[in-house]
Each structure stands twice: as C-alpha cells, then as structure tokens.
Amino acid sequence: MAGNTSLAAILMLLAGVQAQQSVTLSSQSLCAVTGSTVKISCKYTTPDYYSVSKKEWYQLQNSDGEERVLTYIPGRVSVSTWWNDCDLTVRDVRVRDSGVYNFRFRTSSSDWISASSGVNLTVTELQVKVDHKTAGQRKVKVICSSTCSLREKLYYNWYRRNMRFESHIRDNFILLNSKSLSDEGSYSCEVSDGSMWRRSKPVCKSQTWPVRQHQTEEY
Template sequence: CWSVTYTSQSICVLKGSSVDISCSYTYPSYHEVKKTFWFTKWDPGKEPEDLILVPGNEGHIDYHGDKKNDCTLRITDLRLTDSSEYRFRFITSGGHFSGSPVSLTVTGNLSHLFYHVDSIPLPVQPTSVSEGNRVTLTCTTKCSLDPNPEYSWYKNGQPIENTNTNSTVHILSVSSEDAGKYSCGVKGHEALLSPEETLSVTYGPKNTSVSVSPSAEIMEGSSVTLTCSSDANPPVDKYTWYKKTVTSPKASGQSYSITNITSEDSGEYHCEAHNRKGTKNSTAQMIIVADSSPVYDNVSDMVMTSTAAQTADTDNQDDLHYASIHYSSSREQEVPLYSTVQSSQPQKQEEEVQYAALKFNCPSAATR
C-alpha cells in the first residue's frame, strides 16, 4: 500500500519562526527505500528538484525523517517566500510515490482589521462614516495559532482601555472623537499587529466662533477684520456674514474686513458655516466703534472766549464787600469792625462770634 499522511494539510506560521511539517509514509514491505525528498515545483515530464539542494536553502530547510516511515521536514527562520505547497516524494526498489500537497503560509502580519457600517451590507467598507452611525470593527487572523485567541485593540498606536478581547468591537453611535487609525492583534503576539485602518467620521460644522483683529479699541476711520473658525469634516465650504437688524448677508468668505469704519458699523455680527453635512452659526460678536473727533476745535479760542466771558460777567456784577462783626460777651470791650473776612481764631469759651455779609452798591455815574 502506498501512502503519504500529513498531520495538517494547511499550516500558517509567522515570519522568522520555525515549523515542522510532520508526515509519515507507507509502501510495500518487500520494497527498499532508495530516496526521499521534498519539493514544491514539478514540471510534467521532469523529475522534481529536492528542496534541500536548491541554492540558498542549506541550513534553512532540513529533512528530519528517515527511510522507513518518517518524512518530517523542518524549516527555520521562515521567510515570506517560503509560502508554497509542499509535497513529499519517495522512491523504492519497486516504484515511486508522491503525496498530496501541504499548504504553508508565512505571514508578517498576524491580524487584519476592517470596519463596516451596520446599515451598509458587507463586504462593502465605506471610505468614511457619518456621525451617529453604528460601526463594527472586526479583527481577523491569517494564522490560527490558538484555538480561542484573545485580541488587543489600538487607536493611533496606543492601547484602547476597557475594550473587550473579542474579535469585534461595536461603536454604537460614532462621533468625531472616534476618528483615527485603528489596529488589532492577538494577545501574546503584540509585535505583529494588523496594518492600521483609518476610520474617518464626517460631521457638520461645530464649535463655530468669530475672532476680531485688532483686539484693541476700534477707532473711527480704522480697519477691522472678522475671522470665522469652525470644526467640520469635510471642511467648511461656505462662510456667510450677517449683522443684527440687517436682513441680507453682509459678506461671504472666512474673513470679513471693514475699512474706514464708522459708528454706523457698530453692532452685533455673526458668521454661518456650511458644509454638505449641515450648517452652524457662531455666537454674536459685538463691534463698538469709538468716536475719534476732538471735543474742541481750537483750544486757544476756547480759552480766550472763556476769559473774555468771565471779564464781561465781572464788569456786569455789582461790587461785593464782606465784613465780619465780632460780638463779645463783655460789654466793656469795643466792637471792632473788619473790612475783610477774618479767618476764625480760637476764642475763649465765653465769647460768641457772629458774622454778617454786607453788600454796598457803588453809585452810578448819573447819581455821583
């Protein structure tokens, strides 16, 4: 009976590791085994070439079997180019026989990640996901190294905390914060993570705001620039400017400049940001224009006018004279009369001081 039996018909291993392709073979008992070898290529009409004799395979591929019934092949320091279908062949004194192929896969990436939106049938993977959709991330392995592998999840190269170790992760309502580059791997083989897969989340404008330049006091006749900022994906494709109490838009574009500004430009301004996902208005920005005109056109004229007016008023006023009358509690003392206002002096407790203001009108020229 002729046969070649393999322990596994399909083997998946990691690049740089070693593998034993275990097998056994049988033949008629009265035959003597003359030659055993492994090969990968077999051209019809030609005897296949022994892998051990292929240049570059010395020390890399070794036959660990014998010429009785063991046909194990060992490959060390596996290369990606070692992926192929391997077959064992033996020749006896009475014939020859080749076994069926064994599939060997050498991979540099243990895992592969893909995501899909639950509302879109598989196998379609969208280039972007709308905010609010449910998204499922799935990690698959090219090599079943463990019967029940546990998985690790990463975002932007950092482990995702508090994530399950299953092969799938569900994001119930995706948001802009979930956007990033995701990868996964089998625990115990973290050096062989899957290639990163970018999750792009689209959303309408948010955090829309207005900034003013210059930020100092705005003087009449100067220039002011308003700038609108907004977070959106895809980016904002249209900005519109409005002023309170004005129905029609004032301008369009991310920046709005007002030159030679006047008091009529004072008021509340806001911008509107728009992309294909929606529209968002900023909060109002108050613009106050200060009057830069002087209070007096000619200070020297003002001073002269004021002085002249004061002089005229003085001429028109009657002459005023003040006097103070000092009363003493002692009747024997004389009562002095002062022609000018006397500053108060410390008096003895028994004295009373009273003051009076007397007005004298000078006679006009007609009465002199």
C-alpha cells in the same frame, strides 16, 4: 514457457513491493495567518529490506507550477527524522510560502515515491475591517479578521496610532465612536494563541469611517 512464468512472477513481486511504498499526508489543505507556525503531518512506508537513498519536501509554486525543493532552515523550516516520520514544520510563515507541498523519497531499487496529491497551504494576513451593518452608525464595530478561520480562545491586542489601548481581550472586535475626534488615526490588531503574537497592517479611520489601507505608517 518457464521464462514467461518467471518474468510474470518478478513483475508481480515488483508490483507488490511498489504497493508497500507510500507517503501519507495529514490533510489536503491548510490555511494560516502570517507569522504563525504550520505543521504538516507526514508518514512514509517502505519494506525494511529497502534502504531509502534520498528524501525531500518540495513545493509547487502557485504562479508557474515549478518545483522548488525546500531548504531546511534552522529555526524556521524543519523536518522530523524519527523512524518513518516526515513531518514538515514551517515557522513564521509568509504569504510567499503559499503553495502545494509534498514529500517524496526513493530507494536503491525504486523511483521517487510521493503522495498522490500534496497539501495546499494558503497564508493570509490579518485584516482590520468595519462591520458593514454598523457603517454610518454612532457606534462602529471594528473586527480583527482573516480569510482563514481563526480558532476560538485567542487573545487580541488593539493599537491606535501605533500605541496599544486594548490588551489581552477575548473578543475579536472593538466598538468605536464614529464621531469622536479622539478615535481618529490608524488602527491595527494583534492576535495570539498564548505563545506568539501576529499583527495586522494598520488601517486609517476618518470621521465617516471609510476604511482604506494606510500607505505610509510603519509598525
């Protein structure tokens, strides 16, 4: 009887210790534009008397669900190491960085501890689109957009035939004359939050403004 009581006490103690170990992430999903910086806030907790033997961020690839442990790349991928912080920062994000990210750690007496669900990061490119409401009109509204919600108070640059013709404007659109030969060519937009510029792929304009991806021009 005493042996059963001791075993139950040990199991309760271990369960209590396990409950004190956790990972907390700031959000469940993030969306970012290519070239921007993404920060995932993270905290982990564990009793002081348990030493952390290993900790790492890993990514679940969208395509096959396979885990990929992140490699810390100076200047691009970094992790905060202050006390129990585990913030992940990824700079100059690319579309291939999309996926589910999670942090985990283990101690000398526990298996891996991680958040119940990771953070789903979606990275998308800027796009130049024509407002369909203005299609066929003399003045066509051309918009710099993204599937992510762009923050307010951004700066925009516009390029025609790879040459800038509008700089540091607050609006995310321009109005062009659909019949003007001088407006012919490829267009791209550039957006900045004041620290870094990100630029879209160029899009071609014809006189009737069907918009198609430009396949040959580089920028």
